[in-house]
Amino acid sequence: MPQILAMTVRRLVMSFFILSITALIVFLGTEVLPGDALTATIPTEELQFYSADQLAEMRSELGLDRPIPVRFLEVWARLMTFDFGTTIVKHEPVGPRIFHPMINSAILAGVALVVMLALVISLGTLASLKPGGRLDTTISATTLFTYSMPDFVVSNLFVIVFAVWLGLAPAVILAPTNAPKLTILAASILPVLALCVHGVAYQYRLLRAGMVEALNSDYVERARLAGLPTWRISLVHALPSALIPMLNGTASFVAGLLSGSVVVEAVFKYPGAGGELLRALSQREIPTIQAIAFLAALAVVVANLLADLAILALDPRVRTRSQNG
Amino acid sequence: MADIPVSTPLRRSLGWLRSRRLRRALSEPATLMGLILVVAHLLLALLAPLLAPYDTSALVGAPLQHPSWEFLMGTDQIGRDYFSRIIAGGRIALMVSFLGIAIAVVSGTVLGIIAGYIGGRTDEIIMRIVDAMMAIPDLILIAILILALGTGPGALIPVVAVVYTWGVVRVIRAKTISLSTLDFVRSAELRGETRLAVMVREILPNLIGLLGVELAVRVSSAVLRISALSFLGLGISQPTPDWGLMVQEAMGVIFTDPWFLLLPAIMLSSLIIGVNFMVDGLSRAFGITTAELG
Numbered sequence: 322m323p324q325i326l327a328m329t330v331r332r333l334v335m336s337f338f339i340l341s342i343t344a345l346i347v348f349l350g351t352e353v354l355p356g357d358a359l360t361a362t363i364p365t366e367e368l369q370f371y372s373a374d375q376l377a378e379m380r381s382e383l384g385l386d387r388p389i390p391v392r393f394l395e396v397w398a399r400l401m402t403f404d405f406g407t408t409i410v411k412h413e414p415v416g417p418r419i420f421h422p423m424i425n426s427a428i429l430a431g432v433a434l435v436v437m438l439a440l441v442i443s444l445g446t447l448a449s450l451k452p453g454g455r456l457d458t459t460i461s462a463t464t465l466f467t468y469s470m471p472d473f474v475v476s477n478l479f480v481i482v483f484a485v486w487l488g489l490a491p492a493v494i495l496a497p498t499n500a501p502k503l504t505i506l507a508a509s510i511l512p513v514l515a516l517c518v519h520g521v522a523y524q525y526r527l528l529r530a531g532m533v534e535a536l537n538s539d540y541v542e543r544a545r546l547a548g549l550p551t552w553r554i555s556l557v558h559a560l561p562s563a564l565i566p567m568l569n570g571t572a573s574f575v576a577g578l579l580s581g582s583v584v585v586e587a588v589f590k591y592p593g594a595g596g597e598l599l600r601a602l603s604q605r606e607i608p609t610i611q612a613i614a615f616l617a618a619l620a621v622v623v624a625n626l627l628a629d630l631a632i633l634a635l636d637p638r639v640r641t642r643s644q645n646g
Numbered sequence: 647m648a649d650i651p652v653s654t655p656l657r658r659s660l661g662w663l664r665s666r667r668l669r670r671a672l673s674e675p676a677t678l679m680g681l682i683l684v685v686a687h688l689l690l691a692l693l694a695p696l697l698a699p700y701d702t703s704a705l706v707g708a709p710l711q712h713p714s715w716e717f718l719m720g721t722d723q724i725g726r727d728y729f730s731r732i733i734a735g736g737r738i739a740l741m742v743s744f745l746g747i748a749i750a751v752v753s754g755t756v757l758g759i760i761a762g763y764i765g766g767r768t769d770e771i772i773m774r775i776v777d778a779m780m781a782i783p784d785l786i787l788i789a790i791l792i793l794a795l796g797t798g799p800g801a802l803i804p805v806v807a808v809v810y811t812w813g814v815v816r817v818i819r820a821k822t823i824s825l826s827t828l829d830f831v832r833s834a835e836l837r838g839e840t841r842l843a844v845m846v847r848e849i850l851p852n853l854i855g856l857l858g859v860e861l862a863v864r865v866s867s868a869v870l871r872i873s874a875l876s877f878l879g880l881g882i883s884q885p886t887p888d889w890g891l892m893v894q895e896a897m898g899v900i901f902t903d904p905w906f907l908l909l910p911a912i913m914l915s916s917l918i919i920g921v922n923f924m925v926d927g928l929s930r931a932f933g934i935t936t937a938e939l940g
Contacts, residue, residue, distance in 0.1 A: 335774070335777075338774060339774060339777045339778045339781060340778075340781075342774065342775060342777075342778035343778045343781050343782060345778075346778060346779065346782065346787075347782070347790065350787070350790040350791055350793075350794055351790060351793070351794070462676060465922055465923065465926055466919060468922065469866075469915060469918040469919040469921075469922045469923075470915050470918070470919075471870050471873060471874065471890075471911075471914055471915060471918065472874065473873075473874055473877045473878075473890070473893060474893065474911040474914065474915055477893060477897065477900070477907055477911065478911070480900065481900060481904050481907070481908075485900060485901055485904065572777070572780055572781065573780065573813070576780060576781065576782070576783040576784065577783070577784075579783040579785075579786070580783040580784055580785035580786065580871070580874075581785075583783070583785050583786065583878075584785070584874050584877070584878065587877075587878055588897075598786065598789075599878060599879075599880075602789055602793060602880060603879070603880075605793065610790060610793070613786070614782055614786050614787075614790060617782065617783050617786055618778075618781040618782045618783075621780075621781040621782075621783070622781050625777075625781075
């Protein structure tokens with residue numbers, strides 16, 4: 322038990338460290354690469370109207386004239402304490418502004434995640450019952466096909482089919498960002514489906530590979546010889562260890578899900594953080610971009626941490642190994 | 647799919663082109679279809695300027711015309727020939743992705759082999775950077791870098807390279823670690839070869855199949871992301887023809903002329919479907935497992 326605790330602490334420290342590097346990347350990308358936050362905020366055609374003195378004055382007001390390491394430490398401290406500051410031009414606080422969109426996006430991604438996991442586990446278990454059989458080949462080919470469909474194409478196809486041809490759902494969601502969460506949830510059927518179409522394949526392939534391997538292992542053979550029913554072998558004995566490869570892919574999967582949700586939100590005009598990010602990008606609102614990018618990375622790191630802990634719980638071999646890169 | 651492939655030493659001839667594995671892979675209709683789609687797309691991208699009946703940004707007729715012999719796919723909202731734009735719509739995204747991913751695969755391989763073979767602290771440092779880079783959803787990371795560097799091809803290539811290096815590092819590192827335990831690496835070490843020689847002469851040749859897969863898969867994924875960004879208005883901009891951009895333009899007429907949206911959507915999807923089915927068939931035939939592709 323103390324070993325598990327030590328590993329958990331190690332993972333926590335590591336996650337904190339990874340987040341710090343993430344903050345550095347976001348800082349470098351937004352504030353250091355050609356042009357600082359000020360020149361990035363002011364459109365090029367307006368920049369010529371400012372004299373060098375004025376710009377220098379605004380820089381020192383914003384603290385942009387200080388050395389880069391000092392500025393990074395400040396940004397790092399702000400992000401780590403969830404204090405996202407105010408926007409450069411209008412001095413609006415960023416935190417309250419992105420709060421509701423963030424929650425809405427979390428709802429969308431969360432529901433999509435649950436639906437996807439249910440799909441992946443049922444499809445993966447079904448397919449592994451007879452590897453190479455007709456059902457297996459069909460599911461594998463179908464998921465590879467849907468995986469290859471660009472998310473913005475899938476979303477638009479849904480709009481054409483369900484909204485334009487069948488008239489079953491509204492093409493875009495007209496709820497404001499602070500609408501009751503149930504209203505938003507009810508309107509998000511198509512976005513969730515669109516996310517699933519593209520996202521299911523990745524986890525499905527990992528789970529299927531894990532299932533096939535588990536079903537070929539000695540301990541499952543033993544269970545089979547003991548006369549246990551097939552469904553029990555699949556669900557109770559093979560599934561837990563088959564989940565491990567899938568859990569190992571959590572970081573890529575969640576990051577992909579969040580990338581996808583930016584696109585899907587844009588198509589359906591879903592009132593989430595994706596739309597807020599696109600607005601911030603087009604208006605070059607550096608603090609908002611930093612906040613959303615950091616929170617997205619935080620979601621990925623936390624999901625990965627939870628997956629790592631789940632692996633510790635599922636796989637006794639990991640617990641006995643001293644180091645696990 | 648679960649069997650672990652025994653690594654084979656490099657064969658210097660191109661015998662694999664005639665190998666039984668390749669023939670078996672191509673006898674599967676899905677793999678063959680994938681290969682045909684990819685080849686067709688590459689030819690189209692290369693030959694588009696020769697095939698296009700009109701200049702892609704010239705206004706040649708009334709807007710939103712239906713297909714006719716004069717305009718094979720009609721004209722778009724401002725009266726440009728849609729057929730010329732459709733066949734040229736993948737060129738920039740493909741070129742930028744291919745060059746960017748080529749750089750990413752080279753740098754990712756170097757870092758991955760070093761991390762996997764040297765191990766220890768070096769490995770630890772490289773992998774934590776990988777974790778951090780991969781924690782930022784790639785669409786957001788690309789968008790941030792584009793904001794800083796711009797959207798010309800000269801800026802997009804390094805952006806793609808920077809964003810996609812880290813996934814390659816992870817895959818190559820894992821494979822290097824599993825190769826390092828095999829006898830031929832051990833015997834090279836016992837012969838007293840330097841670490842550099844082991845990495846270059848023993849490990850690298852055995853990664854070639856995996857590298858081919860990585861290149862193809864990541865090019866298709868980069869094309870997807872760049873199209874998505876163009877669709878969102880952050881990537882390739884007017885008047886360059888680009889499928890993502892064309893889908894976005896077509897959303898305005900989705901209720902009246904849905905095929906304006908479907909044509910670029912079909913072109914983009916068929917490219918990605920082709921790459922994925924081709925890679926899937928080939929990697930199965932050459933014993934590269936799902937887990938290795940992580």
